Amino acid sequence: MKIAARTQVGIIGAGPSGLLLARLLTQRGIDVVVLERRSRDYVEGRIRAGVLEQGSAAVLDSAGAAERMRTDGVEHDGVQIAFDGRIERIDLQRYARMPVIVYGQTEVTKDLYQLNRLDDISIHYEVQASGVTGLDEGAARIHYQEAGRKLELVCDFVAGCDGYHGVSRQSIPADVLRTYEKTYPFGWLGVLSNTRPASPELIYTNHERGFALCSQRSATVSRNYIQVATDDSVETWSDTAFWDELRRRVPAEVADTLQTGPSIEKSIAPLRSFIAEPLRYGRLFLVGDSGHIVPPTGAKGLNLAVSDTAMLASALKAYYADGDAQGIDRYSTVALKRVWQAQRFSWWFTMATHRLADSVFDQRMQIVDLDYFTGTEAGRTSIAENYVGLPIEDPVTGHSLP
Ligand code: APR
Numbered sequence: 001m002k003i004a005a006r007t008q009v010g011i012i013g014a015g016p017s018g019l020l021l022a023r024l025l026t027q028r029g030i031d032v033v034v035l036e037r038r039s040r041d042y043v044e045g046r047i048r049a050g051v052l053e054q055g056s057a058a059v060l061d062s063a064g065a066a067e068r069m070r071t072d073g074v075e076h077d078g079v080q081i082a083f084d085g086r087i088e089r090i091d092l093q094r095y096a097r098m099p100v101i102v103y104g105q106t107e108v109t110k111d112l113y114q115l116n117r118l119d120d121i122s123i124h125y126e127v128q129a130s131g132v133t134g135l136d137e138g139a140a141r142i143h144y145q146e147a148g149r150k151l152e153l154v155c156d157f158v159a160g161c162d163g164y165h166g167v168s169r170q171s172i173p174a175d176v177l178r179t180y181e182k183t184y185p186f187g188w189l190g191v192l193s194n195t196r197p198a199s200p201e202l203i204y205t206n207h208e209r210g211f212a213l214c215s216q217r218s219a220t221v222s223r224n225y226i227q228v229a230t231d232d233s234v235e236t237w238s239d240t241a242f243w244d245e246l247r248r249r250v251p252a253e254v255a256d257t258l259q260t261g262p263s264i265e266k267s268i269a270p271l272r273s274f275i276a277e278p279l280r281y282g283r284l285f286l287v288g289d290s291g292h293i294v295p296p297t298g299a300k301g302l303n304l305a306v307s308d309t310a311m312l313a314s315a316l317k318a319y320y321a322d323g324d325a326q327g328i329d330r331y332s333t334v335a336l337k338r339v340w341q342a343q344r345f346s347w348w349f350t351m352a353t354h355r356l357a358d359s360v361f362d363q364r365m366q367i368v369d370l371d372y373f374t375g376t377e378a379g380r381t382s383i384a385e386n387y388v389g390l391p392i393e394d395p396v397t398g399h400s401l402p
């Protein structure tokens with residue numbers, strides 16, 4: 001078999017985790033190669049969530065990747081939760097002393113790609129990794145196919161940034177890997193449209209017909225979601241049916257001024273909570289969606305991908321600069337702690353806002369839960385500090401990153 005190349009860190013996947021890791025490691029003089037199964041156009045066309053925590057923004061700053069986010073992104077000082085016929089606002093500045101930044105993940109991916117291109121980072125698109133070996137040997141090998149040829153990338157470490165459906169997690173022996181999973185009996189139908197956002201701030205709505213979220217990409221582009229059945233398909237939801245249903249669920253004052261229009265993109269995503277442990281096996285590290293999935297309520301997916309990546313970059317930097325292996329040894333434990341916290345918040349926010357079953361008792365419990373959390377100092381502080389994001393711990397120093 002032909003040995004294609006050797007690098008220090010082989011990165012599988014060019015989503016936000018892979019592209020950001022490539023940039024952070026290159027900045028520190030560490031050699032990387034990125035292998036991505038899809039085309040660049042496909043990766044950059046995927047529509048994903050759009051809320052960045054302050055910590056994620058700071059990591060992007062440190063990567064030199066925040067220029068467009070700082071000009072085009074919009075700081076939101078509050079977030080709104082509607083239930084039981086009323087709207088409660090969580091003042092993020094007051095309760096967590098920071099805003100969130102509304103900026104599309106699709107744009108983050110484009111910004112990172114442009115930087116990596118300037119850095120001359122080797123990113124191979126349309127290259128499928130089939131497996132990883134040598135994880136407990138002297139060097140790891142990523143096996144992949146490029147233009148019909150079978151090749152290998154030999155590396156010190158492999159970063160599994162290949163998402164939930166990737167191959168890297170499967171390379172961890174079955175007797176080592178533990179997984180924890182919860183699937184929710186509903187999905188989100190999302191519609192992107194060239195319409196004015198329903199409200200200046202995001203509104204998460206608990207309604208008896210089901211959850212709804214009014215989000216946005218800019219002053220003229222909206223991203224709205226409604227809870228639908230898992231077996232619904234986009235074909236069954238015309239644009240008109242979507243807007244009618246959204247209008248029924250959102251608070252009356254929002255419905256009255258809702259601007260509707262044709263969808264630019266429409267898709268249904270299932271909701272899932274998933275965590276793999278450990279996030280490190282020998283020379284392999286799982287980063288972002290390859291190690292964990294959160295339901296989108298709270299928009300933690302990208303933010304966890306960024307915090308994992310920042311932690312791993314710091315750990316690898318200490319290893320290559322000083323031969324200090326403490327960070328890489330602590331990566332899994334330190335990253336998982338934050339992942340479980342974000343998982344808890346995303347799970348709580350999902351369970352409190354979605355139509356779960358027909359039990360009237362459970363519906364009353366949701367209302368009293370939201371009433372308590374939005375109506376007390378302790379509750380508002382809890383929502384706010386989780387929504388803006390918990391600190392990112394450096395596995396090397398134990399201090400906050402970046
Ligand atoms: N070989 C090469 N590339 C692969 C392979 C493979 N065998 N399997 C998957 N990939 C690629 C996918 O095509 C995808 O581009 O890995 C990439 C993984 O990217 P993401 O799924 O975006 O995962 P990540 O970078 O961790 O970002 C997590 O994305 O899904 C959202 O909500 C999630 O916001 C979070 C973020």
Ligand code: PHB
Pocket residue numbers: 048049050051202213215216223296297298299300
């Ligand atoms: C989005 O804008 O797409 C979005 C915002 C907040 C979420 C999820 C998605 O919680």
